Amino acid sequence: MPNFELLVSSICVILAGAVVYHFLLLSSEGGIPLVKGKVPVLGVALDFVSGPQKLLHAARQSKGWIFDVYLAGQRMTIVSDPIVGNRAMWANRSLSLMHFVKFLDANVFKYSPRVVNDFEFLQRVAKRLISVMTYKPDMNETADKIREEYLKLVDDSSELARHSGEVVDLYDYCRYNMFYASTVGLFGESFPVQAIYEPFMDFEDNIPKFLKMYPRVFNMKGYNGRQKVLDELGKYFLDTERVRTSAPFVRKMYDTFVEAGYDSYEDLSGYFCSILVAAKSNSVPGAFWLLAEVIRNPPLKAQVERIIADAYVPATGDFDWDSLMANQTLEACFKEMLRLNVNLASGRVALDDTTLKVTTDTLDLKDSSSPPTTTKEYRIKKGSNLLMFYNLVNWDKTLYPDPMTFKPDRFLVDDREHNITHPEWRAFSPWGGGSHICPGRFLAHIEAVAQLTYMLWFYDIVPQEEMPKPKIGDRYGGGVFKPERGYKVKITRRSTPLTASSL
Numbered sequence: 001m002p003n004f005e006l007l008v009s010s011i012c013v014i015l016a017g018a019v020v021y022h023f024l025l026l027s028s029e030g031g032i033p034l035v036k037g038k039v040p041v042l043g044v045a046l047d048f049v050s051g052p053q054k055l056l057h058a059a060r061q062s063k064g065w066i067f068d069v070y071l072a073g074q075r076m077t078i079v080s081d082p083i084v085g086n087r088a089m090w091a092n093r094s095l096s097l098m099h100f101v102k103f104l105d106a107n108v109f110k111y112s113p114r115v116v117n118d119f120e121f122l123q124r125v126a127k128r129l130i131s132v133m134t135y136k137p138d139m140n141e142t143a144d145k146i147r148e149e150y151l152k153l154v155d156d157s158s159e160l161a162r163h164s165g166e167v168v169d170l171y172d173y174c175r176y177n178m179f180y181a182s183t184v185g186l187f188g189e190s191f192p193v194q195a196i197y198e199p200f201m202d203f204e205d206n207i208p209k210f211l212k213m214y215p216r217v218f219n220m221k222g223y224n225g226r227q228k229v230l231d232e233l234g235k236y237f238l239d240t241e242r243v244r245t246s247a248p249f250v251r252k253m254y255d256t257f258v259e260a261g262y263d264s265y266e267d268l269s270g271y272f273c274s275i276l277v278a279a280k281s282n283s284v285p286g287a288f289w290l291l292a293e294v295i296r297n298p299p300l301k302a303q304v305e306r307i308i309a310d311a312y313v314p315a316t317g318d319f320d321w322d323s324l325m326a327n328q329t330l331e332a333c334f335k336e337m338l339r340l341n342v343n344l345a346s347g348r349v350a351l352d353d354t355t356l357k358v359t360t361d362t363l364d365l366k367d368s369s370s371p372p373t374t375t376k377e378y379r380i381k382k383g384s385n386l387l388m389f390y391n392l393v394n395w396d397k398t399l400y401p402d403p404m405t406f407k408p409d410r411f412l413v414d415d416r417e418h419n420i421t422h423p424e425w426r427a428f429s430p431w432g433g434g435s436h437i438c439p440g441r442f443l444a445h446i447e448a449v450a451q452l453t454y455m456l457w458f459y460d461i462v463p464q465e466e467m468p469k470p471k472i473g474d475r476y477g478g479g480v481f482k483p484e485r486g487y488k489v490k491i492t493r494r495s496t497p498l499t500a501s502s503l
Contacts, residue, residue: 031378032077033063036070043070052476053391056080060392066358066378076385080392081358089388090432092356095348095380098123108210109274110230112266121260125271128256133439138248143321143446145247146185147454153177154454164493167464169486174288174451179280182447186279188245192232199228204281208478229276234269279440282342282480287448289480290337292487293406294452295461300408303329308453309498324449332411334448338430339394340406341470345477346432350384389477390429399427457498464488 035055037044047055048071056078059067065081079089089095098119105111105122115121132138154160154177179200180193206222216223236242243254253275257268294304307327311320324330356378380386395403400410411428431438455461465488470481 031376032066032068034068034070034075035059035063042072045072052389053395053472056389056392057395064358066356074385076387077380078392079356079358079386079388089346089348089356089386092348092354094350094352094354095386096351097346097348098126099349100347101126104211105270105274107213108207109270109277110226110266111270111274112262112264115262115267115270121262125253125256129253130437130439132249132252133443135248138252139442139446142185142247142249142443143450146181146447147321147450149184150177150181150450150454153181154458160491161458161493163459163491165490166492167488167490170292170461170489171288171468171483171486174291175284178284178287178447178451181450182280182283183276186247186250187236188242188247190242190245191236196229196232199225199232200276200280201225203229204277207277207281211478226273229273230269233272233276234265237268237272238265279443283440283444283447285480285482286337286341286444287451288483289341290334290448291452291455291461292467292483293337294333294456295489296463296467297406300333301456304333304452305456305498308456311453312457312498319453321449324453325445328412329408330449330452332408334445335411335428335430336406336408337448339400339428340404341481342394342430342479343389343391343472343477343481344430344432344479346388346390348386350380350382350386353382354380356380356386387477391476393427393429396427458494460492460494462490462492464490 035044037047044055048069055069059069059078060080066077066079068075068077101122102116102119106113106116152158160173176197179197183191183193183196202221202225204225206219206225209219209222210226214222237254243251246254250272253271254268257263257271262268294301307324307329308319311324311327312318313320358376358378393399397403431441468483468485468487471484472481
C-alpha cells in the first residue's frame with residue numbers, strides 16, 4: 001500500500017510539474033511569439049496532426065510572419081514570410097538543410113552507414129546532382145527517351161488504343177504510365193519496372209510512418225516494400241552493363257559514387273532509392289493533376305488542344321517540344337497546378353546563434369510599389385529547428401484571391417497588382433530555393449507536358465464525376481499531394497487526328 005501511495009504521489013507531482021512548466025513557458029523567445037496550446041506537454045501537437053493548415057494559418061493571422069509552435073516538448077519555428085523570410089532561410093549559412101537530409105537518408109531511404117556519415121561526400125553529391133540535372137544536352141536526351149517510352153503506352157499499338165468510350169480510373173492510368181515511361185527513360189529498358197512498381201507504391205504510401213519513426217511491427221507494408229525496392233535497385237546497379245544503358249544523369253551519379261569508393265550494393269541502392277522517390281513521388285501525381293484540371297474545364301481543354309495541334313509537325317511526325325515547353329498558357333497551367341497541389345516543407349537547423357530578418361506583420365503586399373524594406377529581427381538559438389510550409393503562402397487569400405480555385409490566368413498577368421509574377425516577391429516557390437532548390441523541377445515539367453500532350457492528342461477524355469480533392473492528412477509538407485480517391489473518366493480513341501482546323 002505505501003508503494004501505491006508513493007506511485008500516486010509521484011504521478012501527481014509529475015503532472016503538476018508539467019502544468020506549471022506549460023504555464024510558465026515563455027510567450028516569446030528571441031522575440032518570436034509562441035503558440036503553446038492548452039494541453040500540457042503536448043502543446044498543439046494534436047491540432048498539428050489533425051489539421052496542420054488550419055492551425056498554422058490561424059497562428060499566422062494572430063502572430064505574424066514568424067512564430068513558434070510548441071509540439072510535445074519541442075519548440076518549432078515556423079517562417080511564413082514570402083519575401084525576406086524566404087531569402088534568409090535559403091541564403092543564411094548558419095541555417096542548414098543537410099541535417100534534415102541526413103535524417104531522411106538514414107531513416108527513410110536506408111543509406112549505408114558509411115555514406116550517411118560522410119557529410120562532405122553528401123554535400124558534394126548534392127552539388128553534383130544539381131549540375132548534371134541542369135546540363136541541357138543531357139536533359140534533352142533524357143526528355144526524348146521519356147517521351148518515346150510514354151508514346152509506346154498510348155499510341156495505335158498500345159492497350160489503351162482499344163478503349164472506345166470506356167470508363168477508367170484516370171489516376172491509375174497516369175500513375176502507371178508516367179512511372180513506367182519515366183523510370184525506363186532514366187534507367188534504361190532493362191530496368192525492372194514490373195518487379196519494382198507495386199513494392200515502390202507500398203513503400204511510398206507509408207513514408208509518413210518512416211518519418212514518424214514507427215516501429216516495423218506497425219509499418220510492415222512500408223518496410224517490406226522498401227526492402228524489395230532496395231533489392232531490385234541493388235541488383236540493377238551491380239550490373240554495369242545495364243547501368244551503361246541508362247540516361248546520362250543516372251550514369252554520372254553512379255560514376256560519382258564509384259569514383260569515391262562507394263560502390264557496394266548498400267551504397268548504391270540507398271542513394272538511388274532516394275532518387276526514385278524524389279522523382280516519382282512528385283512528378284507522377286503532378287502530371288495527373290495537370291491533365292485532370294485541363295479536362296474538367298471545357299474552354300481550357302479546347303484551348304490546350306489547339307495549342308497541341310498547332311505544335312504538331314507533320315513532316316517529322318512529332319511535336320515542336322520547344323514551343324510546347326515555352327507556351328505561356330501551358331506554363332501557367334503547370335504553375336497553377338503546383339500552387340494548388342505542392343505542399344513543400346523547407347526545413348533548416350540553426351548551426352549557430354543567428355538573426356533572422358522578417359518583414360513586418362502589417363505588410364500590405366498588394367499596395368506596395370516595391371519590395372518592402374521594413375523588417376524585424378528575430379534571434380534564433382543554435383540547435384533550433386525552422387520550417388517553412390509553402391501552402392501558408394500558396395493558399396493565402398491576400399496573395400491569391402479565391403486561392404482554392406484553379407485559375408491559371410493569374411500567372412499570365414505581369415503587373416504589381418498581381419505581384420506573384422515579380423521575382424522579388426517570392427510568393428511562388430514550389431521548388432524551394434537557394435543552393436538546394438529542387439534539381440528535378442525541369443524534369444517534372446517535361447513529364448507533365450508530355451503526358452498532357454499525348455493523352456489529348458490521341459484521346460478525347462470526359463470526366464464522369466467530380467474531380468477528387470487532394471489528400472492532405474499525414475502528407476502535409478511532403479511534396480505533391482495525391483488525390484483522395486480515383487477519378488473516373490470516359491476515354492475515347494480519336495478516329496481522326498487532333499488538328500487546329502477540327503477544333
